[in-house]
Amino acid sequence: xxxxxxxxxxxxxxxxxxxxxxxxxxxxxxxxxxxxxxxxxxxxxxxxxxxxxxxxxxxxxxxxxxxxxxxxxxxxxxxxxxxxxxxxxxxxxxxxxxxxxxxxxxxxxxxxxxxxxxxxxxxxxxxxxxxxxxxxxxxxxxxxxxxxxxxxxxxxxxxx
Amino acid sequence: xxxxxxxxxxxxxxxxxxxxxxxxxxxxxxxxxxxxxxxxxxxxxxxxxxxxxxxxxxxxxxxxxxxxxxxxxxxxxxxxxxxxxxxxxxxxxxxxxxxxxxxxxxxxxxxxxxxxxxxxxxxxxxxxxxxxxxxxxxxxxxxxxxxxxxxxxxxxxxxxxxxxxxxxxxxxxxxxxxxxxxxxx
Numbered sequence: 510x511x512x513x514x515x516x517x518x519x520x521x522x523x524x525x526x527x528x529x530x531x532x533x534x535x536x537x538x539x540x541x542x543x544x545x546x547x548x549x550x551x552x553x554x555x556x557x558x559x560x561x562x563x564x565x566x567x568x569x570x571x572x573x574x575x576x577x578x579x580x581x582x583x584x585x586x587x588x589x590x591x592x593x594x595x596x597x598x599x600x601x602x603x604x605x606x607x608x609x610x611x612x613x614x615x616x617x618x619x620x621x622x623x624x625x626x627x628x629x630x631x632x633x634x635x636x637x638x639x640x641x642x643x644x645x646x647x648x649x650x651x652x653x654x655x656x657x658x659x660x661x662x663x664x665x666x667x668x669x
Numbered sequence: 670x671x672x673x674x675x676x677x678x679x680x681x682x683x684x685x686x687x688x689x690x691x692x693x694x695x696x697x698x699x700x701x702x703x704x705x706x707x708x709x710x711x712x713x714x715x716x717x718x719x720x721x722x723x724x725x726x727x728x729x730x731x732x733x734x735x736x737x738x739x740x741x742x743x744x745x746x747x748x749x750x751x752x753x754x755x756x757x758x759x760x761x762x763x764x765x766x767x768x769x770x771x772x773x774x775x776x777x778x779x780x781x782x783x784x785x786x787x788x789x790x791x792x793x794x795x796x797x798x799x800x801x802x803x804x805x806x807x808x809x810x811x812x813x814x815x816x817x818x819x820x821x822x823x824x825x826x827x828x829x830x831x832x833x834x835x836x837x838x839x840x841x842x843x844x845x846x847x848x849x850x851x852x853x854x
Contacts, residue, residue: 642784
């Protein structure tokens, strides 16, 4: 009887047996909904806000270009640069700059299937503090490379 | 008392292992959130085949943005907030006002920026033009602009698809981007 009395005073421990199940459920949820990070972004990114956004249809057909101030400004300076595939485009002349964009698009196109190559979309992730000069240089390059579908990445917001 | 041959495996560590995996996935993955303003660039310049397209001045809405991010719309300064209304008025004029477009199909929006224009301002301008077209298309389809934005090709019914195509045809998005000025403005 003494055993019985002792038990009454103690609070029963909360069962943690279902904890693994809950965590596993969360884990599966994240595994299904998310994708692996493809490349590290080495530029500052504060995307502009817009209201009239459209979803990109096929993630496979999308290539990314990042524009913004380099995070490592001691090495690369404070001027906005273009990053593709983990490297910056550093070109002294406009022709070389275009050449590099064309090369990038060619390599991206070669990863796609033959019939998809025309549909390649380039998503420009440009920092909202960048100037239009660099953006228009990229656009000229993409025009030369014949990747005409482009997308200005933006986040949903009032735009103010 | 019954003899227990196999001792129970402790499941206490299971939660820890799962947490570890969960945190690993949280760190190494990202949730895809690809949204933006799509545009189509004009084709490459072809030296042999230069087309001279004559546009009536009334059918072109000229938007100039200088390096101070100020707008000049149809030779008059304008606040970017009023651009959407201005664009709607211009596109859906249908020959009423002789300074605005003949019909939505002929209307062209011309945007010219300076190299020093902020990208943010450019997106604001593009967004306003897109908003104007979306509002007009939504009106054409008889739905609200919010419903128009939520349109999904795969989920839409056949009649909705037809309406959507009609609206896009009735209000084609014609944006022309002029070559940039390099300094000042």
